[in-house]
Amino acid sequence: MTEDQEAELEEQADDAEEEAEDAEDAEGLQHGDFVELEYTAYTVEDDQLVDTTDPEVAEDEGVDTQGQEFKPRTIVLGEGHIFEDVEEAITGSEAGDSGTVTIDAADAFGEYDPDDVQTVSAEKIDEDDRYPGANVQIDGQQGYISTIIGGRARVDFNHPLAGEDVEYEYEIVDVVEDREAQAAGLFEMYLGFEPELWIETDEVEEEVPVEPDADEDEEAGEDAEPEFETEVVEKESLYLEATPQMTMNQQWMMGKQQIGQQIIDQIDVDRIVVQEVIEGMGMGGLGGMMGGMGGGDIEAALEDADVDADEIVDELEGAEE
Template sequence: MSDQEQADAADDAEEAESEEATEEETGGLQDGDFVRIAYTIRTVDDGQVIDTTDEETAEEAEIDTEEYEFEPRIIAIGAGHVFPSVEEALIGQSVGDTGTIEIPAAEAFGEFDEEEVKTVKADKIPEDDRYPGAQVQIDGEQGRLETIIGGRARVDFNHPLAGEDLEYEYEILEEVDDREEQAAGMLGMYLQEAPEVRIETVTEEEEVTVESDDEDGEPETETQEVENEVLYIEATPQMTMNQQWMFSKQQIAQDLMQRLDLDKVIVEEVIDGGGMGGLGGMMGGMGGGAGGADIEEALEEADVDADELVEELDEE
């Protein structure tokens, strides 16, 4: 072995040792890892449960267990799925680890702002909602009605948990490596439901720019076959009407592609039910189904003889 080869081998060995040492120093979960986590969030002052993945805890807190699914969530560390303090605590942790993190109000739902408690005209509030504690919407802002006297109402536009320090209790159940599970988990965090998903490698034809053989020639385009990693999402009616999806689907798709190394996201709308019965009313206009009588009436109005039309069609 030459001196240069020996030097190169020594450099490679040193680099490998350095990488191994770095891995040991930064062992455990890292930014970008996906984990399944169980958690319960309470207010520090009175221990009120405001969110949990545990159904028994929800029942004890008298949270409606029929409206929501209580099960551990999949989160991507570093994606903003949990509070920053929690993400920091998860770095370096391992499966099976537990912990409790205190989240200051400023990081949670903000400090209470007295200026967000405003007096408005009572006629801006529907009569059915004119009672203390009612959730009301005024000029596009969501608030809680505190008092109403005569023609004036006092409304608190702070978040209901503004000024509350929180306690985040968690357990790391497993690391999630399957990309379809990861995709479903991310969608679940965004939409509060996890639709059916699948990832496929699809061969598609795309136009690409290639350099011309002629030095003075302009670049040319040609069609080439490329393999794309595509995420298919089966859109449920609930998903298509979800406000978070309606207003942020481009951002959600971009986040999915970036974190899961995808080339494309395709949303498939599935419509259940059979038959063409529903089209009859549309084709028949306001009068109902497009039956034979309706067709004959339409032909008569157009001064067309139905028998003559059939004969002409047969001759063709």
């Protein structure tokens, strides 16, 4: 290693040490913290609602009929759950702090690009979507129809809020420390609702590789199959109840692996276990009645129904002859 390389490595080590010290000395909220946030965002020029957690604002703007629950949301600082400019404003703050941030169009939904408006054949669009304002997908791109005349449609592939500066008002309601509450908040952000969940530590059997002795390894050669043994290990598990609302959720169906991995990393658990619960109908239900009947039960049921079992048997034998 040359002297220059050694000097560069020492400089990198010093920088890393300084960053670690700065992180220790930092006050207030930092990246990785879970924050319960209340906010409302409007476009600066047209005063158009972008997003809100306030039910009164949602009612005034007429968006409270969309089945969405309007309440403070849990986000993780530094994970891109909100605009970067807002994250920077919140970093170093405390619970109870509030503020207003104006976000440039380029950092919000992007600048408006006229080249992203294209004319396409109406045949590429479903008949039910052939009207101005319809959201459509053309060749894998999401857009909306600005005009449609005859067999041609003008499709705008810009974001509907492209070119708009956004004013973002926020209040830090609380810092979320409870891990189950953290997980519930993340699931609500990803899926739109909070599933029933809990965290437990389980003992799980796991196959682990066996480290062979040096002499055995040399005798076996490079082509030897690795050996495994069963070992009982502790795993911290996040349990979810697989309700119909969850299993039929489009976001979950399309991205459960990605969503699950992000939550595993952010909550610091070993795995997520999704449990399906099937409730029995009980003795009053048809399934319980038929499933629990033995031969004597069937005879008793026939007697209660005033049916002669011997007559039924004779009729069946006569039909076979």
